[in-house]
Amino acid sequence: MPASAPAPVAVTGAEGFIGSHLVEALVAAGHRVRAMVQYNSFSSYGWLETLPGEVMDNVEVVLGDVRDPGSVHGLVTGTEAVYHLAALIAIPYSYRAPHSYVETNVTGTLNVLEAVRHLGIPRLVHTSTSETYGTAQTVPISEDHPINTQSPYAASKAGGDRLADSYHASFEVPVVTLRPFNTFGPRQSMRAVIPTVIGQVAAGERTITLGDLRPTRDFSYVKDTVAAFLAVGTAPAADVVGRTFNSGTGEEISVGDLVSLIGKIMDTELEVRADQERIRPAASEVMRLVCDASRLRAATGWAPAHTLEQGLAQTVAFFRDPLNLGRYKAGIYNV
Numbered sequence: 372m373p374a375s376a377p378a379p380v381a382v383t384g385a386e387g388f389i390g391s392h393l394v395e396a397l398v399a400a401g402h403r404v405r406a407m408v409q410y411n412s413f414s415s416y417g418w419l420e421t422l423p424g425e426v427m428d429n430v431e432v433v434l435g436d437v438r439d440p441g442s443v444h445g446l447v448t449g450t451e452a453v454y455h456l457a458a459l460i461a462i463p464y465s466y467r468a469p470h471s472y473v474e475t476n477v478t479g480t481l482n483v484l485e486a487v488r489h490l491g492i493p494r495l496v497h498t499s500t501s502e503t504y505g506t507a508q509t510v511p512i513s514e515d516h517p518i519n520t521q522s523p524y525a526a527s528k529a530g531g532d533r534l535a536d537s538y539h540a541s542f543e544v545p546v547v548t549l550r551p552f553n554t555f556g557p558r559q560s561m562r563a564v565i566p567t568v569i570g571q572v573a574a575g576e577r578t579i580t581l582g583d584l585r586p587t588r589d590f591s592y593v594k595d596t597v598a599a600f601l602a603v604g605t606a607p608a609a610d611v612v613g614r615t616f617n618s619g620t621g622e623e624i625s626v627g628d629l630v631s632l633i634g635k636i637m638d639t640e641l642e643v644r645a646d647q648e649r650i651r652p653a654a655s656e657v658m659r660l661v662c663d664a665s666r667l668r669a670a671t672g673w674a675p676a677h678t679l680e681q682g683l684a685q686t687v688a689f690f691r692d693p694l695n696l697g698r699y700k701a702g703i704y705n706v
């Protein structure tokens with residue numbers, strides 16, 4: 372690399388759903404990316420393996436794990452910004468293996484904060500989640516809404532958020548927290564509700580089996596969430612550092628209405644068999660989420676560019692491609 376080449380940016384969780392889209396967007400914006408990929412016994416680099424060669428020519432894959440401070444230190448050394456997305460994200464699995472959520476989401480975030488602090492990296496984007504708010508007490512939900520963690524997953528993410536805030540206050544670590552509401556699109560885990568519905572229809576099912584149809588969510592297309600990451604990662608420090616920003620559309624839809632909409636887009640009449648207790652304990656389910664993203668819009672000019680229908684059409688096309696469906700059937704990406 373010539374001496375004048377700009378420093379790379381680091382991404383944790385680069386092989387995952389949002390992370391792999393972020394890597395593509397960072398390369399398209401002219402960055403070299405150092406992508407941390409977790410070793411797994413499938414010997415897979417996850418979705419990074421599916422990106423075109425011209426993208427991967429600008430990506431340095433680094434094997435590591437956010438739970439391991441040494442590997443995080445190596446990843447972050449010499450970078451100009453760090454996007455920290457690595458996390459355990461499945462809410463149902465957090466009831467079964469809560470320690471693993473604390474290790475990855477809390478201790479992992481602490482390791483990233485420590486590395487950024489000691490190496491003097493100029494920008495860290497930390498990833499939070501709308502789940503930290505719990506069921507909406509007021510709508511739309513601004514960043515001033517109370518935090519109410521209703522699952523071990525949400526508690527572990529809120530723990531990471533609190534550490535990020537404390538590292539800004541205590542050590543002036545230049546961290547900005549992005550709190551995306553639900554994100555969907557190509558490469559999302561089959562476990563999440565939109566791929567679950569599309570996958571069942573694509574497999575020829577006309578009766579869809581789901582959990583609770585009543586909860587509402589605010590769904591952003593993945594490219595809009597990625598644009599929010601870039602917005603907070605590149606905005607002037609005075610506008611964003613030390614702050615938390617929601618990203619979401621402000622549009623609310625119930626799971627039941629979402630299923631009807633997907634049926635319409637896939638040109639199918641769908642019957643739904645709903646079992647409210649199948650997925651999560653009732654008191655743990657977050658019943659209502661709708662985003663107020665006006666702080667992000669005011670600070671960076673970010674706004675979503677895709678409607679739910681446009682995003683769903685892209686997502687349906689992705690899951691209808693047998694090559695993509697086959698990747699899920701291999702079982703490698705369903706985390």
Ligand SMILES: C[C@H]1O[C@H](OP(=O)(O)OP(=O)(O)OC[C@H]2O[C@@H](n3cnc4c(=O)[nH]c(N)nc43)[C@H](O)[C@@H]2O)[C@@H](O)[C@@H](O)C1=O
Nearest residue numbers: 460462500501502552553562563564567581582583586626
């Ligand atoms: C922002 C947030 O986004 C995600 O969390 P999530 O909201 O739980 O996402 P989901 O797609 O699993 O569920 C959406 C809603 O749909 C309901 N639902 C009904 N029936 C099924 C069903 O059969 N499967 C699933 N998965 N959900 C179902 C389910 O109970 C929930 O009310 C995480 O990636 C998380 O990491 C995160 O941070």
